[in-house]
Every structure is written in structure tokens, then in C-alpha cells.
Amino acid sequence: MRSTSLYKMSAVIAVGALTLAGCGSRGGSPSSGSSTGGSSGGTVVEIGVDAPLTGSLAALGLGIQNSTDLALKTANKNNEVPGVTFKLVAKDDQANPTIGQQNATALVADSAVVGVVGPLNSSVAQSMQQVFDQANVTEVSPANTNPSLTQGPNWQTSPVRPYKSYFRVVTTDKVQGPFAADYVYSDLKITKVAVVNDGKTYGAGLAGTFSQEFKKLGGTVVVNQTVSDTSTDFAAVVSAVKSSGAQLLYYGGEYPVAGPLSKQLKGGGVNIPLMGGDGIQDPTYIKLAGAAAANGDYATVPGAPISTLASAKTFISNYNAAGYSAPYAVYGGYSYDAAWSIIEAVKAVVAANGGKVPSSSSDFRQKVEAAEQNVSFDGVTGHVSFDQFGDTGNKQLTMYKVENGAWDNGVKVGTFGG
Template structure:
């Protein structure tokens, strides 16, 4: 989307990493470039909404990254390095995200950051991370501008921030994939398009709208809602009067759920379709029993159906996290693991020691990582975007999200 903690021990810092001696008295201490004899502490940061209305997704991101850190330490994936997690709460607020980015940059032990959830939040963080040469890997951002630049719609692709990567595919793919499904598979020809004016929602809705019209579909109405609104009676009446056979909503579940419920209550018994921003059980709850038949796209294939995700799912359950891994769990785990792999490559290239200029080297290594993750093959293209372009359409059936089609956009 978008636009779904452990205590970090404060210790002395030298160069771009924190070093501490882990042996008993008389053992060789670590030097400032991470020489053998001790353990170098490397922190992986997390920025996500850990409280507030999107915390159901944010906590899944944090927990999944934490699981990757635990596994890396248990398996001693990077000899001589102990990973720790520092998770910060942005409450889906861009200004909070920017403050968190500054804080993470200030901790020189942080060599990579997982997050954020929201594309709008990421827009305020990218330059902070890039200026500090600190790697950022989002498991959920889908707005194309973040990697391709503001003129991506004109096919003028420009990567502005070398530090930015993501394991989630973009709205260019997601919006068009949704349009193709609605028109070709669901056989809907008259859609009413609504968005929440935010970076993620408005961008996704526009991409969907253009593709739907290109396919031959009719857009019978458009409307914008304000984030945090709860009364959608006026919009629901417009949908009912338009003759739409479907609704596409660009936004997130806190507003999407009530919107769906009120559209049905107004007498428009049509499916509400949205992106990964509504793909959460909270959407169903907030629709007050009116979500049956509604649709959503989300990145990748359902992790529960992937052989590659079995270890992640089992590990998550065994760890006893109180919250579900939610829509971005597998992608958050892979985002954190890509940072682990990058650190591993940097250490190996430096004779088994972490160099003092590790941050820019981690960014360079991230561009070359390639491994089998929880969500399948993990690697990045020249813009920092994931090479995994798969998406899935889900539908609410018997009160639960069920996968109905997986594939990629064919343009």
C-alpha cells in the first residue's frame, strides 16, 4: 500500500556501527571495524503504524521483521554480527514518519529500515534516508512515484533515491490488474470510482479508472471522500442513482468498510472493489455484515498457499506474536531478510568484518540480493522495485477473504 518493539541497547558507536565486547575478561575485544573476538550490533529499523486505525497492518509488519531478526541471530547468518530491532510508530502520519526517519538515521547502528506501510508517509522519509545513505525497504508501498519519479505516467522513469527499495509491487500493476479482473472476469461494465484523496488511494483509483475505460468499461461517476469521515450517505446515494454495477474504492479499510456498508444500505447491491489497502479482516468488520461479495487485490500470492512461506508461517506461530502477520507479513519478513543478506554480503566482501562505511555498501549490496524468501524469489530491478509482479484478487465469501485469482497484469 501504500500506502499492516524490542528494546535496543544503547552502546558506544564508532563509524557506521555499534561495537561491543561479548566475551569474558581476557578475551579479544572487537575493534572499530568489527574485528573478530566480539559481536557487532547491527540494528534493523522498522517504521509502521503501531497504534491507531491501521495498526492491524503495522503490527504485522513489525512482528514479521522481528521474526527475521530472531532467525538471523539463531542461525548466525552473519558471523560476528548480532541483529536487533528498533520499531517506531508513525500512526500513518507523514510528519511522524519523517521524524522517525531522522531518529533512525541518528542511530549509527541502524544499517537498514523496513517500512513504512503508507506511500504518503514514505514520500516524507525518502530524502532523509537517502541523504544519510541509509537503506529503506518497504513491504507495502505501492505508489509508482516512489521509485520511478513524478513523471512515471509519461513513461519518464527516474530513480531519485538510490536508498529506496520495496518488496511490494506497484499500483501500475495493481490498478490495471484490478480493472482487467472487474471487466473481463467479473463482467462488470459500469463502475463508480471513489478515492480518499491520499497519495495511495487517489493514485491507485486513477490507474484503475484509466485502464477500465481503455478496456471498454464506462465510469458512471467519480467522488472523493475525506479521510476519517464516517458518514457516506451522500456518496452512497450518488452510487445508487448512477446505475453502477460496481464500485472501485482507492483507499484503506477504516473508511472503506463503512463506505461499503452504507452503499449497500442505500440500496446499491453492488460489489465494492479496492486495493491492498482494504484487504484486511477489519474491512469486513467495519462493513457491518454488508461486505459479502466485495473484492480486493493484494500483492503477491496468498502466503498460505506458497511452499516458500511454510517456514515463515510456522515460525510466526511458534514465536507467539499476539497479532496476525496480516497482509504484509511475508513481504515484511523478506524486506528484513534482504537487509540481512546485504549485511552478509558486505561483511564477506570485507574479510569477515563490518566496515565503518557500511551504510552505502549495504545499499549497493541490496541492489544485487537474490534469494528465495517467504514470498518467493526476492530481488530488485534498476529502480529498486521488486521483480515479483504477482497479484491476487480476493473476495469476501461467508464473511472471510478468499483468493479467487492470482496472476500478473498483461498489458
């Protein structure tokens, strides 16, 4: 996801299979600020987290924080980088780009921070990227899907990487939107859709790539509207959709709006499914829509269902055993992998420096940033590596459906356009 408005090392890092056993994490989720897992002694290296830890998207943000915390505690317990103890520094951006930029400035000012996991929202990432890049602080998002973050504003015609410090472990809306459009047209045999978005970076971008591909396939967009992310009354949208003959409503945005929109759509007598992206695939969506209205609705999420992956079994077991107060949610496995990628980069830098952390914090940051580009390992969500833009090589997506008041385990897993 996601939005609330709209490099290189000479040696390739060879990394063994990721080991998750013995997480050493107990108790509730860490509070915003700093926390340290099981200590392996030596130099303290900080990894930040930036996500909405309070507010309407906290269910997703806390999963990001907790999963990052678990990765750091696992690394400390296993002495993953001899002589280094990893410490978490968590920041709450409240899904607000201005706060996100302030958090980025604070994290950069802390010389012990070499990398950051996050943010959740694409528009928050836009406000942070330059701050991190100027300081060579590695940023790895487990959730951002807007293509421009890695390939620039002209990503459709002339992709250019704007910031070498920015990476992500989820595929982009360049793939997610068309994957959804193809499912609607080819699998559901639907030819007329209404498209609504919240006008923000993630929502508008996702709706745009969906619409473009749907029309390319031969479908028709009979309604195309934008609503505010603070909207609560969707009577005008419902009326327009009802008179249009649309067979499905595609929504670009997040569950705080999507849930009530689905509820009012069905309540207004428009009994068609609502479909969205990863921004709506959370139990909160069903609570807001009501189980009856949500049943039959769809959502795409980057990656295969984590509950079905053999590579995620230990992560899930350790997360549940850790006693966190919030679930790992849709981005938990990706957050663990994002954190682990920074840990691997730190490991490579320390190994190349005679087993010691570079004495200069600026030098350390530059070397970690360069090492991140060459990270390659088998993680919770699959193989983790980055292309020349900082994008993941994992292009898998899953289509989920609400059945009997809950998201199913995925009605289709696949890719689009490679």
C-alpha cells in the same frame, strides 16, 4: 499500499535458498523501541522498522514489526552473519507523514542503524525517502505501491529513480490498478463503475490507474468522487452511486473508510460489490462493514496468497509458534523478506571486508546500500531481487473475495502487463 495523504556493487551476490528453521522467537510482540533476538555475539547491527503500531492501521503495522523481528531473531539464532548480532529498533509513525519523517531523522541519528523495513503508507514513505537517502540508510518497504516512489512523478512517461536507497518487495499500482480493472471488465463482465478515493497518495493513485485501464478496456466510470479519510457519513456518495446505475464501486484507500462505505452502500439499497486494493484486505474491513454487507466485496493484493506458498510454510509455522499478540497480516511475508534482504546485504559487505563490519558507520551504510541493489534470494513470498528502479521483479497479484464473512484464499492469481 499505501498512503495517508498523497546502488551498485560490482559483484552480484549469490545467495543460497533461504533457511527459516528454528526461529528462536518467543513471547509477545516487541514494544516500540529496541529489542534483540537470540544473540550470535559480536558487533550489534541495527535494523529499524517504521509502521503504524498504534491507531486504526495498527493491525497491519504490527504484522510488519513482528515479521521483521522474526527475521532478525532467525538470523541471530542461525549465525547468519558471523560476528554480527542484529537488533530491532521499532518506530510508530501512526500513519502520519510528519511523524514518519521524525522517525527517519531519529533512525539516521543512530549510527548502528544500516537499514529500515517500512513504512506501510506511501505518503509516509514520501516524507522519509530523502532523509534516508542523504544518509545512505537502506529503506525496504513491504507495502508501498505508489509508482512515483521508485520511478518519479513522471513514471508513466519518463520514469527516473529519485532515491537510490529506496527499495520495495511488492509490485506497484501501475500493475495493481489495471489488474483489478481487467478482472472487473473481463471476468465480472461489468461495464459501468463508480470510483471513489480518499485523496491520498495511495488511494488517489490506485483509483487513477484502475480508472485509466477500465476506460481503455471499454468501460465507463459513471461516478468519480473523492472523500476525506476521516469521513463517516457517505450519504452523498450512496445517493450518487444509486442514481448512476453503477454495477460496482471501486474504492482507492484503506479499510477504516472502505468498511463503513460498504456498509452504508448496502444499507442504502445499493447492492453492488465494493472493490479495493491491498489497503482494504484485512479482517478489520469485514468487521467495519459487517459480514452481510461485506460478502461479495473484492480486494487485490500484491503477490500470491501466502497460505498457499510452499516457500511460506516455515515462516507461518515459526510466526505462530513465536506467540506474537498480533497476526502477520497481509504484509508479514513481505516484511520478513524485506528484512532478510537487508541481512543479505550486510552479509555481503561483511564477507567482502574480511569478515568484519566496516569501522566507519557511513562507509558501512554506503556499502550496504550498494549491496542491496544486487540482493537475490528465494524468500517467503518467492524470489526476491530488484530492478534498476529498486522495484521487485515479482509482478504477481491476487484477487480476493469476501465469502461467508471472511476473505477467501483468492479467486484469481495472475499478473498484468508482465
